[in-house]
Amino acid sequence: MNKRKILMIIGILTLIIFCNCYNNEIKVMGASAVNNNPDYTFENEDTIILHNTSIDTDNKDLLTKFEKVKHIKIDTTETYLGLYELTCFTNAISIYIPANITSISSISTYPLPNLKEFLVDEKNSAYSSINGVLYNKSKDRLILYPYNGNKDAVVEAGTKIIEDSAFNNVPINSVIIPEGVILIESEAFAKTNLTEISLPTSFRSFYSGIFKNTPLTKVIISEKNKSLTSIDGVVYSKDKSYLYYWPEEKIVESLILPQELTYLDCSMIKHFNKVKQITIPDALTAIIGTADNRIEQIFVNKQHPYFKQYDGVLYSSDYKNLRLYPNQNKDTDITIHNNLEVFPMELFCTENTTKVLTLPKNLRKFKGKLKPYYRVLLGGFVNLSELKIDRDNKLFVIENGVLYNKEKTQVLWYPIDLPAKEFKIPETVTNVDNDQLVKQNHLEKLVVSDNCKLYDFVNDYDYGIYTIPTGTDCPNLKEFVVSKENPYYISVEGVLLSKDKSVLLVYPSAKTDKVYQIPDTVEVVAFGNENHYLQTLKIPQSVHWFGDVSYTDGENHNYGDALLYFSALKEIEVDPTNQFHTSIDGVLYSNGTAVLIAYPVGKTNSNYYLPKEVDDIYDVRNLNYNPYLKDIYIDSSSQCQYLKDGDLWIKKWYHNNFQPIHFDNITLHTY
Structure with a gap:
C-alpha cells in the first residue's frame, strides 16, 4: 500500500x-441547539429545563408550547426561586429543585392547578420533600403543599410548624395534623375547602387569618391541650377569657358567649352582621368592632360592672362611651344618654332603623374617620328624618332639621332622610363637615353660599385626582347653584365645577339632559355617581384625565370606574384634536386605543369588536353592566389578547405576562 x-x-x-x-x-x-434559547431547554415535549425562571411570556405561540409541559427542572445558578414566575406552565405536575436553591417564594396567589409534587435534590441544604410535599431540610417545617396533591391531606409525623400560606388556595377537603405540631402560621389554610379541623394537644397558638376565606364551621381542640379549648367549634383560651378564633362560616342569630370572656373583638366574627341578639358576658370588660351589626336586641345583666343599657343601646357603666348601637332596634325613636360627650361616628356605617334621634346635653364633639369599607360618616342613618338635641346643649344648634355648631359656621349633620327638596347653605357657613351632603334621599337643589367649602379637593394629575364626593349619592339631585362670590366653585348648567372651570366635580344624578357637552376649559372629569338620563357625552380637546371620585384619605377609586352608573349612556364623543382620548363607535379609549377606558353602559349593540391594540381594560364592569352586550370578538392576530377557558387573557402594560379578565353573561369569540 x-x-x-x-x-x-x-x-x-x-x-x-x-x-x-x-x-x-x-x-x-438536545433541543437547546434547536431552540437556541439561553433561558430554557426542552428535554422532550413535556419536560423543560429552566436556566432562567424570569421568562417574558408575551408570545402567544410560546405560551401554547409551555402548556404542554408536565415536568419542570430548575437548572439556574441562582439561590432564589420565585414560583410565581412559573405560572405559565399551567399543566405542570412536578417541579425539580436543585441543590443550589435555598430560598423559595410562596405560590398561593398564582397556583399551578395541576402540580402534584415537589422533587428536591438530596444535596439541597435548605429543602426536602416527603410524598411530593415541600419541607425544610430537617423535615419539621411544612413549607408548601402542591396544588393538585391529595385532597385529603396528611401532615407528616415530626412536623412542628406549618408555615405561612403552606396550603393557601389548595382545594383540600380534610387534613390530619399530628401530635407535635405547635404552630400554624398566617393564612396557612386560607382559601381551602376545609369545613372542620382537629388540632392536637401540642398546638399552642393561632396566627392571623389561618383559615381565611374557608368554609370552616368547626374547630376541635384536644381536651388535653393546656393552652386552648373549643366550645361549639369556637376556639378560646383555656380559661375562656379570650376568643382566639371564630370559624369563618359559623353563623348564629343568638350570640351567647362564655361568661368568663373578658375581651371581645366582634370583627373576629366574620358573620357578626347575621347576629340578631347578643348576650353580654358578666366578666366582659371591653367590646370593639361592633359597627357592622344588624342586632335587634342586647341582653346585659343590670348589675354588670362595666356596661349599662339605655334606650336599647349599650354604654360603658358611666354612660360616657357608646359601645354597641343595635342597628335593627325595633324602637326607631332613640335618645342618646346625656352623659355622652363624644359621638363616635365610626360606629354608624351600617344601615340602621332609626328615624328620630335626640342628641345629648353634654355632647361636645363628633369623632370619626372615613373608613375604606363605607363611604359616608353617619351613613348608616339612612332612615333618619328628624334630628333633635337636648335644649340645654351649649355647643350645637339645629335649624330646619340641620345640625350646626353654635356659631353656624359648620354644617355638622344633614339627615339623610330629611324631606326638604332644597337646601340653601347659610351665609355664615364656611365648610360642610363629617362628609355631609354626600348622601341624601330627597334633595333636588343645593345652593352653595359665598364662603362655603363643600369638601377638600386637590388636582394631582400624576398620582390620582382627589375630588369632592358632595352630592354623589343624592339620587334626586338635579342642580347645584353656586354664589358668584364663592372662591372655590362655580355652577354651569347645574353642574359643579372648580372655580377656574378646570375640574368637573359633580354631575347631578337627576339632571335630565340627554346630551351634555363638557366645557372646553375642563381638564379633569369625575363621573363616579349615577345618572339615568344622559345618553350622549361630548368630551372637548382640553380633557386629559377621566376618572371617578377619589377621597382625601387616599381611598382612590379606579380610573375606569367613570360612567359606570350612567345607565342610559349610549355614546361618548371625543373632539378629534384631543391628544389623550379617542372614541370609536361611541366607546372611549386612550389615544391609540391601547386602553379601553369606558364602554357605555347603555349602548344597545349586542356585539363588540375589541381593537387588537388594546392591552388594558380599566374596568370590566362597564362591559358586564351593559344589559345589551352579549358577544365580544377578539382579533386572532392580536399580540395583546387571546382567549383561554372562556376568559380574555390580555397583555397588560404593567405586567410581564398575560392576565385573565372574566366576563359575566358575555360570550367571547375570535375572528
Missing part, C-alpha cells in the same frame, strides 16, 4: 470520527 492510499484512509477515518463526535454533541445539546 503506497503512502497516498494510507493518507486517504487516515483522512476518511478522521472524517468519520469527527462526524460521530459532532452527532454526539448534538445529542447532548
Whole structure:
C-alpha cells in the first residue's frame, strides 16, 4: 500500500470520527441547539429545563408550547426561586429543585392547578420533600403543599410548624395534623375547602387569618391541650377569657358567649352582621368592632360592672362611651344618654332603623374617620328624618332639621332622610363637615353660599385626582347653584365645577339632559355617581384625565370606574384634536386605543369588536353592566389578547405576562 492510499484512509477515518463526535454533541445539546434559547431547554415535549425562571411570556405561540409541559427542572445558578414566575406552565405536575436553591417564594396567589409534587435534590441544604410535599431540610417545617396533591391531606409525623400560606388556595377537603405540631402560621389554610379541623394537644397558638376565606364551621381542640379549648367549634383560651378564633362560616342569630370572656373583638366574627341578639358576658370588660351589626336586641345583666343599657343601646357603666348601637332596634325613636360627650361616628356605617334621634346635653364633639369599607360618616342613618338635641346643649344648634355648631359656621349633620327638596347653605357657613351632603334621599337643589367649602379637593394629575364626593349619592339631585362670590366653585348648567372651570366635580344624578357637552376649559372629569338620563357625552380637546371620585384619605377609586352608573349612556364623543382620548363607535379609549377606558353602559349593540391594540381594560364592569352586550370578538392576530377557558387573557402594560379578565353573561369569540 503506497503512502497516498494510507493518507486517504487516515483522512476518511478522521472524517468519520469527527462526524460521530459532532452527532454526539448534538445529542447532548438536545433541543437547546434547536431552540437556541439561553433561558430554557426542552428535554422532550413535556419536560423543560429552566436556566432562567424570569421568562417574558408575551408570545402567544410560546405560551401554547409551555402548556404542554408536565415536568419542570430548575437548572439556574441562582439561590432564589420565585414560583410565581412559573405560572405559565399551567399543566405542570412536578417541579425539580436543585441543590443550589435555598430560598423559595410562596405560590398561593398564582397556583399551578395541576402540580402534584415537589422533587428536591438530596444535596439541597435548605429543602426536602416527603410524598411530593415541600419541607425544610430537617423535615419539621411544612413549607408548601402542591396544588393538585391529595385532597385529603396528611401532615407528616415530626412536623412542628406549618408555615405561612403552606396550603393557601389548595382545594383540600380534610387534613390530619399530628401530635407535635405547635404552630400554624398566617393564612396557612386560607382559601381551602376545609369545613372542620382537629388540632392536637401540642398546638399552642393561632396566627392571623389561618383559615381565611374557608368554609370552616368547626374547630376541635384536644381536651388535653393546656393552652386552648373549643366550645361549639369556637376556639378560646383555656380559661375562656379570650376568643382566639371564630370559624369563618359559623353563623348564629343568638350570640351567647362564655361568661368568663373578658375581651371581645366582634370583627373576629366574620358573620357578626347575621347576629340578631347578643348576650353580654358578666366578666366582659371591653367590646370593639361592633359597627357592622344588624342586632335587634342586647341582653346585659343590670348589675354588670362595666356596661349599662339605655334606650336599647349599650354604654360603658358611666354612660360616657357608646359601645354597641343595635342597628335593627325595633324602637326607631332613640335618645342618646346625656352623659355622652363624644359621638363616635365610626360606629354608624351600617344601615340602621332609626328615624328620630335626640342628641345629648353634654355632647361636645363628633369623632370619626372615613373608613375604606363605607363611604359616608353617619351613613348608616339612612332612615333618619328628624334630628333633635337636648335644649340645654351649649355647643350645637339645629335649624330646619340641620345640625350646626353654635356659631353656624359648620354644617355638622344633614339627615339623610330629611324631606326638604332644597337646601340653601347659610351665609355664615364656611365648610360642610363629617362628609355631609354626600348622601341624601330627597334633595333636588343645593345652593352653595359665598364662603362655603363643600369638601377638600386637590388636582394631582400624576398620582390620582382627589375630588369632592358632595352630592354623589343624592339620587334626586338635579342642580347645584353656586354664589358668584364663592372662591372655590362655580355652577354651569347645574353642574359643579372648580372655580377656574378646570375640574368637573359633580354631575347631578337627576339632571335630565340627554346630551351634555363638557366645557372646553375642563381638564379633569369625575363621573363616579349615577345618572339615568344622559345618553350622549361630548368630551372637548382640553380633557386629559377621566376618572371617578377619589377621597382625601387616599381611598382612590379606579380610573375606569367613570360612567359606570350612567345607565342610559349610549355614546361618548371625543373632539378629534384631543391628544389623550379617542372614541370609536361611541366607546372611549386612550389615544391609540391601547386602553379601553369606558364602554357605555347603555349602548344597545349586542356585539363588540375589541381593537387588537388594546392591552388594558380599566374596568370590566362597564362591559358586564351593559344589559345589551352579549358577544365580544377578539382579533386572532392580536399580540395583546387571546382567549383561554372562556376568559380574555390580555397583555397588560404593567405586567410581564398575560392576565385573565372574566366576563359575566358575555360570550367571547375570535375572528
